[in-house]
Amino acid sequence: MLGYLLKRLIQMILVLWVVSVIVFLMMSFTGDPVFMVVPIDATDSEIAQARRLLGLDQSLPVQYWKFLSSIVQGDFGRSYVFRQPAMTLILERLPATVEMVLVAMGLAVLVAIPLGVYAGANPNGRLSRTIMAGSLLGISLPGFWVGMVLIYLFAVHWGIFPSSGRGDTGEIFGLRISLLTLDGWHHIALPAITLSLGTMAILLRMTRAGMMEVSRQDFMKFARAKGVPRKDVLYGHGLKNALIPVVTIFGLQLGDLIAFATITETIFSWPGMGKLLIDSIYRADRPVIVVYLMLVALIFVVINFIVDLVYTLIDPRISLK
Amino acid sequence: MAQESETPLLAVRDLRTWFHTFSGVVKAVNGVSFEIGEGEVMGLVGESGGGKSVIGFSVLGLIDSPGRIEGGEILFDGEDLAQAGEERLRHIRGRHISMVFQDPMTSLNPLHTVGRQMDEVLRLHTDLGAAERRKACIDMLESVGISRAAERLKAYPHQFSGGMRQRVVIAIALLAGPRLIIADEPTTALDVTIQSQILKLMRRQIAEKGASMILITHDLAVVSEMADHITVLYCGKVVERGRTRDLIESPAHPYTRGLIDSIPDPAARHDRLRQIPGSVPDIRALPKGCNFRERCPRAQALCAETEPDLTKQHRSLWAACHFPLVPGDVQ
Ligand SMILES: Nc1ncnc2c1ncn2[C@@H]1O[C@H](COP(=O)(O)OP(=O)(O)OP(=O)(O)O)[C@@H](O)[C@H]1O
Ligand code: SF4
Numbered sequence: 001m002l003g004y005l006l007k008r009l010i011q012m013i014l015v016l017w018v019v020s021v022i023v024f025l026m027m028s029f030t031g032d033p034v035f036m037v038v039p040i041d042a043t044d045s046e047i048a049q050a051r052r053l054l055g056l057d058q059s060l061p062v063q064y065w066k067f068l069s070s071i072v073q074g075d076f077g078r079s080y081v082f083r084q085p086a087m088t089l090i091l092e093r094l095p096a097t098v099e100m101v102l103v104a105m106g107l108a109v110l111v112a113i114p115l116g117v118y119a120g121a122n123p124n125g126r127l128s129r130t131i132m133a134g135s136l137l138g139i140s141l142p143g144f145w146v147g148m149v150l151i152y153l154f155a156v157h158w159g160i161f162p163s164s165g166r167g168d169t170g171e172i173f174g175l176r177i178s179l180l181t182l183d184g185w186h187h188i189a190l191p192a193i194t195l196s197l198g199t200m201a202i203l204l205r206m207t208r209a210g211m212m213e214v215s216r217q218d219f220m221k222f223a224r225a226k227g228v229p230r231k232d233v234l235y236g237h238g239l240k241n242a243l244i245p246v247v248t249i250f251g252l253q254l255g256d257l258i259a260f261a262t263i264t265e266t267i268f269s270w271p272g273m274g275k276l277l278i279d280s281i282y283r284a285d286r287p288v289i290v291v292y293l294m295l296v297a298l299i300f301v302v303i304n305f306i307v308d309l310v311y312t313l314i315d316p317r318i319s320l321k
Numbered sequence: 322m323a324q325e326s327e328t329p330l331l332a333v334r335d336l337r338t339w340f341h342t343f344s345g346v347v348k349a350v351n352g353v354s355f356e357i358g359e360g361e362v363m364g365l366v367g368e369s370g371g372g373k374s375v376i377g378f379s380v381l382g383l384i385d386s387p388g389r390i391e392g393g394e395i396l397f398d399g400e401d402l403a404q405a406g407e408e409r410l411r412h413i414r415g416r417h418i419s420m421v422f423q424d425p426m427t428s429l430n431p432l433h434t435v436g437r438q439m440d441e442v443l444r445l446h447t448d449l450g451a452a453e454r455r456k457a458c459i460d461m462l463e464s465v466g467i468s469r470a471a472e473r474l475k476a477y478p479h480q481f482s483g484g485m486r487q488r489v490v491i492a493i494a495l496l497a498g499p500r501l502i503i504a505d506e507p508t509t510a511l512d513v514t515i516q517s518q519i520l521k522l523m524r525r526q527i528a529e530k531g532a533s534m535i536l537i538t539h540d541l542a543v544v545s546e547m548a549d550h551i552t553v554l555y556c557g558k559v560v561e562r563g564r565t566r567d568l569i570e571s572p573a574h575p576y577t578r579g580l581i582d583s584i585p586d587p588a589a590r591h592d593r594l595r596q597i598p599g600s601v602p603d604i605r606a607l608p609k610g611c612n613f614r615e616r617c618p619r620a621q622a623l624c625a626e627t628e629p630d631l632t633k634q635h636r637s638l639w640a641a642c643h644f645p646l647v648p649g650d651v652q
């Protein structure tokens with residue numbers, strides 16, 4: 001177990017290192033950030049001065065070495081735009097994104113699993129066909145369109161939900177969380193629903209496919225032959241056996257939504273990381289983009305690790321190696 | 322007491338279970354009747370596709386769409402299970418009638434411990450407390466020949482060999498003390514030495530508990546050792562039935578004769594195995610007349626015209642044949 005953890009840790013560090021190289025190279029070859037910091041009418045000597053200050057006058061390997069040693073110490077530099085540590089900027093906005101994504105994922109699971117189990121257990125029923133048709137819609141409708149329709153219907157037309165912003169937040173461990181206030185829930189509803197639809201549809205289809213496969217297995221019939229009620233056969237015996245691919249997709253989607261909730265955040269003016277990313281790309285705010293990319297890589301690596309752990313909880317035949 | 326033995330434990334009357342598939346109606350079981358008394362073992366034999374498993378699943382109400390019990394009665398202790406609702410059936414399954422499946426490698430849930438899968442039966446069908454259930458599970462595992470039972474409860478199916486898994490399955494089937502056990506080819510997937518161990522185990526357990534058993538197999542040698550009665554199926558119909566001894570010694574139906582002749586005889590090694598020629602016809606498009614006609618050495622013109630009914634033959638036998646064998650006949 002300890003050996004396994006060590007191995008995984010080394011693996012994660014390796015991945016993050018590779019990402020750091022890619023991020024660094026990408027940054028070096030795209031645009032010259034020095035123009036973001038100097039005034040428009042700066043003289044050549046002022047520009048050279050700024051270059052020196054930013055360390056841009058050195059050779060690539062030296063720059064990379066500096067870059068690496070500072071990020072290892074947690075120093076990602078200051079945002080050129082906000083003149084604050086880039087890390088702080090991102091971390092301030094991380095909770096907003098994460099909580100919206102978690103609500104979206106929770107919603108997706110809550111809807112997708114029961115419907116997927118039902119559709120998998122009754123593949124030919126009319127309700128199942130309706131569910132599957134609905135899930136196709138969920139996959140194919142673009143998020144921005146859904147978001148706009150929801151805003152039009154629920155915010156503009158009926159006025160039951162606010163159309164933008166985060167609303168009141170409560171504080172816990174120094175983090176500002178919407179989910180602690182009613183107003184926060186009120187605000188998070190529409191963006192979370194918008195964000196969840198695609199994932200919901202994918203999870204539903206994965207669950208259904210898994211359940212259809214599992215339903216054919218002998219042990220399901222044997223469970224029924226023992227007198228186990230149908231619902232327990234499906235959820236107690238079947239679902240767990242169908243879960244591995246669902247968990248895999250869940251992990252990927254979770255990372256994906258945290259990393260790329262940008263569109264939804266923009267539509268709903270949700271003050272999360274995604275919006276900051278868009279702004280930063282726009283202004284070539286290099287340190288912020290770097291933190292963002294490294295953080296996203298870290299999140300994926302960690303989620304991947306947790307997913308692997310969850311596999312072993314689900315299936316005793318899978319061991320940590 | 323005498324009264325009781327008059328009503329059989331299970332009486333299946335004119336059972337018809339059909340599957341409505343895209344390529345036509347599969348009349349997998351089409352007018353099957355048989356009876357099993359208390360404490361009796363009935364062998365259900367026939368080639369692959371004869372409808373043996375479908376009969377077993379029909380008794381337990383485990384036929385899924387596109388299949389349906391189209392008609393007939395399944396009288397268990399006088400109650401017609403063909404008419405029973407799902408709730409009632411659920412109560413009977415595992416408690417009064419239980420089943421052992423053909424493939425022990427696939428009949429246990431790979432993600433639940435053996436203990437949990439055993440406990441489930443007792444939880445569903447008894448009022449025992451957790452400690453008592455655990456004790457019952459351990460006792461049962463030991464009685465099917467699994468040592469270190471308490472420890473094994475925590476194990477998962479993949480940690481057991483095929484033979485051990487089938488013992489677990491049998492233990493599960495016996496746990497709630499059912500009156501009827503349907504064993505669907507319980508040893509086909511196992512190697513020969515394990516086969517006979519498992520069969521002995523089942524016979525002993527059944528006798529100890531006074532339970533009845535339907536032993537489904539395509540292996541006449543196996544049933545002839547275990548069963549009191551034998552029912553022979555062909556294309557979803559009973560072609561012959563009777564006491565084991567009568568049926569094995571001098572069957573009346575040419576199909577049964579064929580099955581017996583194809584039992585490999587270890588004593589007569591030089592004698593080439595006689596297989597029944599031809600193969601089972603497509604059940605969706607059965608020929609007119611006797612279903613066995615194309616493979617039957619005794620077939621005559623009449624056999625192509627009308628389908629024979631089950632009629633009384635010599636000794637305890639009933640057979641569906643226009644030109645049945647009589648004792649002394651050599652086919
Ligand atoms: N779910 C189903 N859908 C369609 N046809 C089916 C289904 N289940 C069984 N059948 C058909 O019913 C017939 C009888 O099948 P059954 O499994 O009872 O045979 P069997 O005697 O048990 O054979 P085996 O020795 O191979 O187990 C076969 O022709 C089979 O194709
Ligand atoms: S009825 Fe005719 S074809 Fe059928 S088994 Fe008897 S002799 Fe053979």
Ligand SMILES: [Mg+2]
Binds near residue numbers: 373374375505
């Ligand atoms: Mg079968």
